[in-house]
Amino acid sequence: MTLLPPNLLTYMSEEGYDKYKKIRHLFDEDSKCDPENDPFRSAYKARELLQEISNKVHVERECDGAHVGLRVLEGSLCYQLGLNYIFCEERPCGEEYLQKSVTLLKDDLDTGNSKDAVSIVMAAQTELGILWASRYQGAEQALSILEKVESSYHEYKRKSDHAPLTIDELLSPPEERLTDAERREKFENIYTHALFYLAQVHKNLGNNDLAATHCQRTLRRQLKIGNYDRKEWAVNAAGLSQYFITRNMFAQAKHCLCCANVVIEECETTASDMETAVFQRKADIARCWVKYFLALLEYSKEKLYDDVLELDRDRQTNAQIAQDEEDEIKNPYRMPMELGVEEENTRHQPIVTFEEARQVFLRCKTYVDFALKFFVMDGYVTDNIELAQDMSALYKHLLFFEIAKDRKCKMHKRRADLITGVLEEINPQFYLLVCRQLQFELGEIYSDMVDLKVEIANETNRPAGPHAVKKINSLCLSSIKYFREFLDTLKNPNGEFPGTLDGDVERPAVVANFYLARLHSKVLASEQQETLDWKRRSLQFYQWIVDYVQRNPKCTPSVQKEFEICQEMVVLLPKSLDRQL
Structure with missing residues (x-):
């Protein structure tokens, strides 16, 4: 001494x-x-x-x-x-x-x-x-x-x-x-x-x-020594899971989240302020779980995509075989604690079938619902909106594995109702960027529903009936409405569309116009003149994109595919209109 x-x-x-x-x-x-x-x-x-x-x-x-x-x-x-x-x-x-x-x-x-x-x-x-x-x-x-x-x-x-x-x-x-x-x-x-x-x-x-x-x-050291704040430890473990998610290391991410669940449950909640603090930490951890399941679904989709971003059945079958033969994944990042059955019952392997996707969907939805109990609209606007967007994305991932087109439409409808409800509650003056995201997403949702309804109608090998026509047109108009609302937010104070858009909204604006061009050509009119009018409006949107890209060539790489299609359409569509006159 x-x-x-x-x-x-x-x-x-x-x-x-x-x-x-x-x-x-x-x-x-x-x-x-x-x-x-x-x-x-x-x-x-x-x-x-x-x-x-x-x-x-x-x-x-x-x-x-x-x-x-x-x-x-x-x-x-x-x-x-x-x-x-x-x-x-x-x-x-x-x-x-x-x-x-x-x-x-x-x-x-x-x-x-x-x-x-x-x-x-x-x-x-x-x-x-x-x-x-x-x-x-x-x-x-x-x-x-x-x-x-x-x-x-x-x-x-x-x-x-x-x-x-x-x-x-x-x-x-x-x-x-x-x-x-x-x-x-x-x-x-x-x-x-x-x-x-x-x-x-x-x-x-x-x-x-x-x-x-x-x-x-x-x-690991904090667990070994035993001297640590359990609330902070649990949140930090959940935060570490997000790193593993970015590396597609889902077994490790799952382990961190299960550890976070175990430790946060050990927190004492005797005082009311402590109860609120623990409740918030649990809600934070629940959001990390949501991101985990969304990332797992997205990763699984990427492994099963075909060339047009749809489910490839051959790849699905091969993935099932490979999964059956896969050995248990060893995790060198394990924490020194017992986790019980939760870790065993939580999926980290890529999802292959609809039933597997459905189970993940249901598990993820419970975490969304729990998080929403704390992150209410009154006081946590941004967090509440993000959870709504996560729930919409969850439906979007699930319907990728669904085969039945009518059930896909129902899932899209739930997404639309969810996003519309949020959009109606927020003030665009204070949440302009969020409103743009929601308007664009709604435009995409209704456009996807149009495509599904058209496919369902075509499967009958008969002209679409009055009810189908009315439904398709209604969905077209809804999609057009939200894309127009999105584009209106980009106009200057004089109500004019700028000649050059900011980089962060340039591609979304071009894509929105591309959607509008397609949607106007899909409206089913009863009179030929009305059909021609819709196609002329479609041509205007295609032409706007061509003119904008030629005027702003720096944006070409980000919208190359859309631009090439538009160049073709501004040549072909006038000829088609002339033939119908």
């Missing part, structure tokens, strides 16, 4: 230890009750006492700079002063004290004194890394500092089996010193804290793979 010089040990016994106890009480307890108009009152009092002890130690160290105990004690006090200044929103002073702490002790890391200094240096560097991470363009410097913490941890573990001294151990009486097990736990906690912020910094720098690795290591 590192010892202090006799004269300083006498001071600590008579005053220092008691002052430090008072400091901890001021900072840990009294500060919670400080008034709003004086929020740092207790912290300022604690700072004065810290400074008194620090001044005394500094004088002693000036007289005996070679004494390890004096350097370690002053380094500990500088670290705590740094935290105090940061807490009081005086970051420059806080950074200065943290850096002083590192400077005092960095040479001791390379000597036999590392067990006395390593915890303080790692803790101070972690706080410096956090400071830099919060600054504009400070992520690179934060990464450099936090990697030093990681290096110090591994270097100490490689060289020593001793439990290192804790940050403030020399500020406590000898009879209150910690056991080796307690010291090791605190040392591991410092490294875990650093790992957590390393994950954040890597994420901010776009190093997603490294961010996920550090996040997963942090979560």
Whole structure:
């Protein structure tokens, strides 16, 4: 055990230890009750006492700079002063004290004194890394500092089996010193804290793979040590699942989400505010589950697409055979916990059949419904709308696996009712971008229903009856209505369509006009003249697209297929009209 010089040990016994106890009480307890108009009152009092002890130690160290105990004690006090200044929103002073702490002790890391200094240096560097991470363009410097913490941890573990001294151990009486097990736990906690912020910094720098690795290591270490906030752990585990989803690693994503479910259920909900906090975390986790199932359905569709983005039955059969032969996926990212049957009963393999898709649909819908209980329209408008869009996407994915066209139409109708209900509740003045998304989606939904109804009518090998004609025309007009509403939002204050559109709406605007051209040609009119009128309007939309792309050639790559079809139609459609005159 590192010892202090006799004269300083006498001071600590008579005053220092008691002052430090008072400091901890001021900072840990009294500060919670400080008034709003004086929020740092207790912290300022604690700072004065810290400074008194620090001044005394500094004088002693000036007289005996070679004494390890004096350097370690002053380094500990500088670290705590740094935290105090940061807490009081005086970051420059806080950074200065943290850096002083590192400077005092960095040479001791390379000597036999590392067990006395390593915890303080790692803790101070972690706080410096956090400071830099919060600054504009400070992520690179934060990464450099936090990697030093990681290096110090591994270097100490490689060289020593001793439990290192804790940050403030020399500020406590000898009879209150910690056991080796307690010291090791605190040392591991410092490294875990650093790992957590390393994950954040890597994420901010776009190093997603490294961010996920550090996040997963942090979560595993927290489980092993047992000292963690269950609500935050569960949300972070669910967040990690979203990384695995982007890599199509669905077994790993599922495992993270199942772990999140288990841990969030362990949270106590005795107070009403705690119940609300846990409810929100559960709703957040439910949304991550929704994204998981949607991504699994999308991934499964991509594996079964044919050349026209429809279900390929041959690929479906081959996928079923391959799935039956697949060995159990081994997951190197597993957390050290028992999950029971939930993980076993949750699908992560690609979906092949409609029944499999239906089971995933029903499971996902339960999470949407749960999330909507918290993210209500009154207070969580954006979240509520996104959940409605997720539910629409869920129906869209399910109908890909459906064969019966009439049932597909019913699913589209549910999507339309869902989106229409949301669109009617929001104000386009405040949610213009969202309104555009919903209007465009409704236009697509009704257009898809038109195509399905036309296919159903053609299967009879007879002209469409009055009821079918009326239904097809009604759907055409609904689709036209929403695409027009979408395009109207792009007009300038004078009600004119701009000659050049912004990049983020350029392709949607061209595609909307392309839909309108097709829809006008699908309307079934009873009189020939009316039919010709609809086709002339169709030609106008095709011509608009050709003119726009020729006027704005930079947009050609993003609308190449539509542009080529339009070029053909502006040549063929006039000839067709001439023949019908």
